[in-house]
Amino acid sequence: MKTLRNKLGTIVGCAALIAATGCEQGDAPTVTRAALTEAATSVEALDITSTTSFAEVNQLRPEFVGEIMSLQPVRGRDRNFRFSQPSFAQAAAMPVIFHRLVDLEEPQVNRVALAGALRTNRGPWQELALDLLGTEADNAVRVGLMRSLASAQPEVLAKAAELGLRDTDARVRDWGAQAAVRLFANYGGEGASETLSLLLVERLKDEDSGVRATSVRALSFTAQAVHMDAMAGLLTDDDPITRLAAVDALVRLDANEAKRHLDAANVAGDPDPRVARAVKRL
Numbered sequence: 001m002k003t004l005r006n007k008l009g010t011i012v013g014c015a016a017l018i019a020a021t022g023c024e025q026g027d028a029p030t031v032t033r034a035a036l037t038e039a040a041t042s043v044e045a046l047d048i049t050s051t052t053s054f055a056e057v058n059q060l061r062p063e064f065v066g067e068i069m070s071l072q073p074v075r076g077r078d079r080n081f082r083f084s085q086p087s088f089a090q091a092a093a094m095p096v097i098f099h100r101l102v103d104l105e106e107p108q109v110n111r112v113a114l115a116g117a118l119r120t121n122r123g124p125w126q127e128l129a130l131d132l133l134g135t136e137a138d139n140a141v142r143v144g145l146m147r148s149l150a151s152a153q154p155e156v157l158a159k160a161a162e163l164g165l166r167d168t169d170a171r172v173r174d175w176g177a178q179a180a181v182r183l184f185a186n187y188g189g190e191g192a193s194e195t196l197s198l199l200l201v202e203r204l205k206d207e208d209s210g211v212r213a214t215s216v217r218a219l220s221f222t223a224q225a226v227h228m229d230a231m232a233g234l235l236t237d238d239d240p241i242t243r244l245a246a247v248d249a250l251v252r253l254d255a256n257e258a259k260r261h262l263d264a265a266n267v268a269g270d271p272d273p274r275v276a277r278a279v280k281r282l
Contacts, residue, residue, distance in 0.1 A: 046060060046061070046091065046092045048091040048092055048094055048095070048123045048124065049124060050124045050127055050128060052094075052095050053095055054095045054096060054098075054099040056095070057092055057095050057096060058096075061092060064087070064090075064092060064093075065096055067087055068087060068088070068093050068096040068097070068100075069096065069100065071083060071085055071087070071088075072110070073109065073110060073113035073114075081109050081110075081112070081113045082113050082116055082117065083113050083114065083116075083117040088117045088120060088121060089120045089121055089122055090121075090122065090123075091121065091122045091123035091124075092123070093121060093123070094118075094121050094123030094124065094125050095123075097114050097117060097118060097121065097125070098125070098128060098132075100114055101114045101115060101132070101141075102132070108138060108140060108141070111138065111140075111141050111144075112140045112141055112143070112144045113144070114144070115129075115141050115142075115143075115144025115145045115147075115148060116144040116147055116148060117148075118145070118148040119147070119148035119149075119150075119151045125148075126149065126152045126153065126156040127156060129145050129148055129149055129152075130149060130152075130156055130159055130160055130163070132145060133145045133146060133149065133160065133163055133164070134163060139168075139169040139171070139172070142167060142169060142172050143169065143171045143172055143175065146160065146164045146167070146172045146175035146176060146179070147175050149164070149175075149179060150164075150175050150176075150178050150179040150182060151182075152179075154183060154187045154190040154191045155190075155191050157179055157182065157183045157187070157191070158183055158190070158191035158192045158193070158196060159191075160176070160179050161176050161177070161179035161180040161183055161192075161196055162176070162193075162195060162196050162199060163176065164176020164177075164179060165177060165180070165196075165199040165200065165202075165203055165215075166199065170206070170207070170208035170210070170211055173203065173206065173208065173211045174208065174210050174211050174214055177200065177203060177211055177214035177215045177217075177218050178214055178218075180192075180196060180200060180215075180218035181214065181217055181218045181221060183196075184218060184221035184222050185221040189221075189222060197219070197222055197224060197227065200215045200218050200219050200222075200227075201215075201219070201227055201230050203215035204216060204219075204230055204231065204233065204234060209237070209238075209239035209241065209242050212234060212237065212239070212242045212245075213234075213239070213241055213242040213245035213246075214245075216231050216234050216242070216245050216246050216249045217245055217248070217249050219231055219249060219253070220248070220249035220250070220252040220253045221252070222253075223253070225253060225254050225257060228250060228253060228254065228257055228258075228261065229261075231246060231249055231250055231253070232246070232250060232261035232264075232265065234246035235247065235250075235261060235262065235265040235267055236265055240270075240272035240274065240275055243267070243270065243272070243275050244272075244274055244275050244278055247262065247267060247275060247278045247279060248278065250262070251282060255282070258282075259282065262279055262282075267279045268280065
């Protein structure tokens with residue numbers, strides 16, 4: 001956490017800065033559309049780096065910082081809370097988001113939503129989120145961080161997938177496996193080490209069926225047939241969705257070799273009709 005705070009810059013005394021740059025009470029000024037456009041443009045023009053601090057942004061654009069600090073998450077149709085306001089996407093919002101995110105006095109629901117909002121931000125948040133993922137104690141916040149990191153660029157995505165797959169929370173491990181799927185399927189495994197593939201093989205025996213299913217799917221995009229025997233072990237998994245994922249993964253990796261494993265496990269006679277039908281379509 002100390003390293004992360006150093007990267008974010010000095011945040012002590014932020015309340016005093018906000019107070020010093022606040023406006024006196026009085027009649028509300030008339031804000032024109034041109035003024036709003038100019039303000040939005042000036043915020044976008046700020047040169048935000050991974051070391052830009054909350055205090056620096058607050059000194060330059062206190063009204064923008066005040067807006068981000070005051071916004072609250074909204075519950076969506078899926079009953080999850082999220083920040084969907086356009087201002088959260090601006091690069092200048094990144095230091096402010098992290099300022100709120102590392103504040104343990106911020107309600108948990110807000111911190112989770114802030115972690116999830118990072119994936120829409122245009123600032124350099126990815127390395128900072130990776131650092132925080134390794135130190136954050138709250139499981140739900142780590143889920144939000146890993147969910148955002150699953151959309152990161154390859155150089156961060158590979159590290160995030162490894163860290164996520166090692167997490168103690170199954171939801172984080174599942175997002176770690178989904179990050180691996182994206183890395184191998186979209187980027188050809190760029191930046192991935194052999195350690196990542198071995199972690200995915202370990203997760204084929206995970207206690208959570210969702211993690212097992214996502215891990216076998218990730219392995220199917222690695223083009224490493226050497227792991228097919230381990231993947232085939234899921235053809236007899238207790239969970240039918242996991243068995244179906246194993247069928248799809250094996251066929252994607254090597255259709256000819258997959259047939260041998262499917263026949264050996266008698267998947268055509270699977271008690272779940274979805275799994276049985278998947279074999280018959282081959």
